[in-house]
Amino acid sequence: MEKETLTIVKIGGNVIDDSEKLHYFLEDFSKLKGAKILVHGGGKIATEMGISLGIEPKMVDGRRITDIQTLRIVTMAYAGLINKNVVAQLQAKNCNAIGLSGADGNTIRAVKRPVKTIDYGFVGDLSETSIAVDTINGLLNIGLVPVFCAITHDGDTQLLNTNADTIASAIAVAMSAAYTTTLVYCFEKKGVLRDVEDDNSVVSEIRMGQFEQLKEEGVVSGGMIPKLHNAFEAIRSGVSAVYIGQAEELLREGQQSGTRLIK
Ligand SMILES: Nc1ncnc2c1ncn2[C@@H]1O[C@H](COP(=O)(O)OP(=O)(O)O)[C@@H](O)[C@H]1O
Numbered sequence: 001m002e003k004e005t006l007t008i009v010k011i012g013g014n015v016i017d018d019s020e021k022l023h024y025f026l027e028d029f030s031k032l033k034g035a036k037i038l039v040h041g042g043g044k045i046a047t048e049m050g051i052s053l054g055i056e057p058k059m060v061d062g063r064r065i066t067d068i069q070t071l072r073i074v075t076m077a078y079a080g081l082i083n084k085n086v087v088a089q090l091q092a093k094n095c096n097a098i099g100l101s102g103a104d105g106n107t108i109r110a111v112k113r114p115v116k117t118i119d120y121g122f123v124g125d126l127s128e129t130s131i132a133v134d135t136i137n138g139l140l141n142i143g144l145v146p147v148f149c150a151i152t153h154d155g156d157t158q159l160l161n162t163n164a165d166t167i168a169s170a171i172a173v174a175m176s177a178a179y180t181t182t183l184v185y186c187f188e189k190k191g192v193l194r195d196v197e198d199d200n201s202v203v204s205e206i207r208m209g210q211f212e213q214l215k216e217e218g219v220v221s222g223g224m225i226p227k228l229h230n231a232f233e234a235i236r237s238g239v240s241a242v243y244i245g246q247a248e249e250l251l252r253e254g255q256q257s258g259t260r261l262i263k
C-alpha cells in the first residue's frame, strides 16, 4: 500500500520577526494539503530579547551557547510568545494547530550536548529515538497540526535548547517509516545563493558532494551550514525530498523553485 504523504515545514527567525511575512507564510502553510507539521525557530527574537535584558548572544557554528539565563529567555520566547502566537494565527485561518515543546507529550527527548572543546550549556542533541513517532502520528490522525518550537527536554526535568533546523530534520526522518515525507526549509531568501547579496543566483540543485565544495569556496556560511548539514542528513535517512527557499515559491501549488537537495 502506498504511504500517505506528510510535509514538514521549518520556518526561520527572520520571517517570524516580520509580521507581514509571517502572516503570508501562515496563509500558505494553512492551505497546504495533506498531513503537515510546522517547526519554527525564532533566534532573532531571542537575541533581541536577550540584548534588551543585558545578555549578549554567543553563537558557535550556528548554535547558541545557552547558559541558565539564556535558557529562561529562549523558553519564554520560543515555547511561549512565538509558539502561542503562531498557533493562534493558524487557528484564525481554520488550521487546527496544537503548539508543543518537546516536553509536551514527551514528543522530543534530547540529551544535553556533552562538553568537548566548547561548553554549549543547555543545548540538546537529538538521536534516532528522540522523536515520539506514535504520539505525533496520533495527533495527525485526529486532524491536529503539530507546531513545534525549539525547546526539548531530557526526561529528568531539564529543558534544553535545540536548533530548529535539526528538530525539523529529525522529525522528518523519524516520520519517514510511516509516511512519504517532504521537508521544506522556508527562510527569507530564494534558496541557497551563489552570491548571498544576489537573489537571482539561486543554486537550483545541490548534491551531497557539492556541499563540502560550496563550504570551502565560502559560498555557504553562517546559519546555512547547519541548515544544509541537517537537510542532507534528512535526505540520507529516508526523507523523499528536501527544498530550501521562500514559502511563496515552495508552498504554493504549481510553484517549484528554490534549492532542491539531491542524494
Ligand atoms: N549561500 C547562501 N545562500 C543563502 N543564505 C546564506 C548563504 N550563506 C549564508 N547564508 C545565510 O544563512 C542565513 C540562513 O540561515 P539561518 O539564519 O540559520 O536561517 P533561518 O532564518 O532559517 O533560521 C541567511 O539569512 C543568510 O544570511
Ligand SMILES: CC(=O)N[C@@H](CCC(=O)OP(=O)(O)O)C(=O)O
Residues within 6 Å of the ligand: 011, 012, 013, 014, 040, 041, 042, 043, 044, 046, 062, 063, 064, 074, 123, 124, 150, 161, 162, 163, 164, 165, 223
Ligand atoms: C541551540 C540553538 O542554536 N538553538 C536555536 C533555536 C532557535 C532556532 O533554531 O531559530 P532559527 O531557526 O530562527 O535560527 C537558537 O537558540 O538560536
